[in-house]
Amino acid sequence: MTYKNEQNTNILYKGxxxxxxxxxxxxxxxxxxxxxxxxxxxxxxxxxxxxKGYAYTRSHNANRDGIAELMTYLEQSENSVITNTGMSAISTTLLALLTSGDHVVADKTLYGESIDFLKTLSKYGILVDFVDITNLDEVALVINANTRILYTETVSNPMMTVANIKAIADLAHSHQSYLIVDNTFMTPVLFHALTDGADVVINSLTKFANGHGDVTLGSISAKAEIIEKIYNLQVLLGTTGDPFDSWLAMLISQ
Ligand SMILES: Cc1ncc(COP(=O)(O)O)c(C=O)c1O
Structure with missing residues (x-):
């Protein structure tokens, strides 16, 4: 579209x-x-x-890529994707990395809706055991040959349970499982879960990371090969983050 002024000459926009x-x-x-x-x-x-240029916003968007790069830097990871909520960061990650027959061990004091989502996975043949993540003996007891993921929050909402990420990561890796950590309550400003051995770190940027109470957004940070797997499903699920929310969240760095 071309906008004209009263003299019929183009103003500001060409095409x-x-x-x-x-x-x-x-x-x-x-x-x-x-x-x-x-x-x-x-x-x-x-x-x-x-x-990976910009053709269609569900696939790629410059503002979303901007906040993804920022989260990659802050979480000291190889790559990140940005989702439209913290919950979609959780659901997209779990659906991308799990398959029917897999088993998950999760902390029993997680954010309530994370627990509710984990429970829905039984519909797809994925079983979840909820444990006291601070009790490593209890965690070890429920791990079995099908366990693929250990899942915890760094500091849980609302019980403020503090997980020993290094110890849980060792336990996960000795059973060929991933450790996924929801870092929402700490943010990468206070804690780097990947450095302590986690394989995937999730943030609800809606909360403290954004900090000005006007977006719903999530992030997933991990090694590039894990992020590629998650991104490939994310585009199909349509859980990519909104450009305006991404732009607002970028204000923390500008
Ligand atoms: C620890 C934690 N993870 C995930 C979420 C979900 O985030 P969102 O509301 O952005 O979907 C919340 C929301 O309160 C949370 O506290």
């Missing part, structure tokens, strides 16, 4: 682009709300997808 002669390097990251980006033809579209 749908800002006049390049009037743009300099913005100090704060611009907000990219456009659902789709123009491509020349089908080859151009394929190339855009291949280089």
């Amino acid at each position: 749908n682009k800002i006049d390049p002669n009037r743009v300099s390097d913005p100090e704060v990251m611009p907000l990219y709300l456009s659902t789709a980006h123009n491509v020349a033809d089908l080859d151009d579209l394929q190339n855009t997808y291949d280089r």
Whole structure:
């Protein structure tokens, strides 16, 4: 669309682009709300997808990539994805990494809706045992040959249970399982779960990480190969984070 002033000359926009002669390097990251980006033809579209460029917002968005890079830096991980809520970070991760017949060991004082989601996994043939995660003997007792994931919060909501991440990570790895940690209450400012041996760290950015009470957003940080697996399902589930929320959350770094 071209906007004209009273003299019928173009103002500000040419087509749908800002006049390049009037743009300099913005100090704060611009907000990219456009659902789709123009491509020349089908080859151009394929190339855009291949280089993880911006063609369609559910797949890639510059603001979402910005906050993902920030979370990767803060969590000292290889890569991250941003989800539309903390709960979708949890559900997307578990659905991507588990398969029917698998077993999960989770702390019994987790955030209530995390417990409720874990319970729904029985519909897909995934069984979950809830334990006192601070009691390593109890954790070890329920681990079996099908255990794939140990799941805890660093400091649980609302009981404030403090998990020994290093010890639980050792236990998980000695049984060929992943340790997934929800770091929402600590944030990467206070605790680095990956450095202590966790395989995946999840944050509800809705809470302290965003800090100004105006977004729902989640993050998942891990090694690149784990994030690729999660991203591939995330795009199908449609749990990618909203550009405006991503932009608002970026304000913590700008
Ligand atoms: C520890 C923890 N994890 C996950 C969530 C879910 O986050 P969201 O509300 O962004 O879906 C919450 C919400 O309170 C939480 O406290």
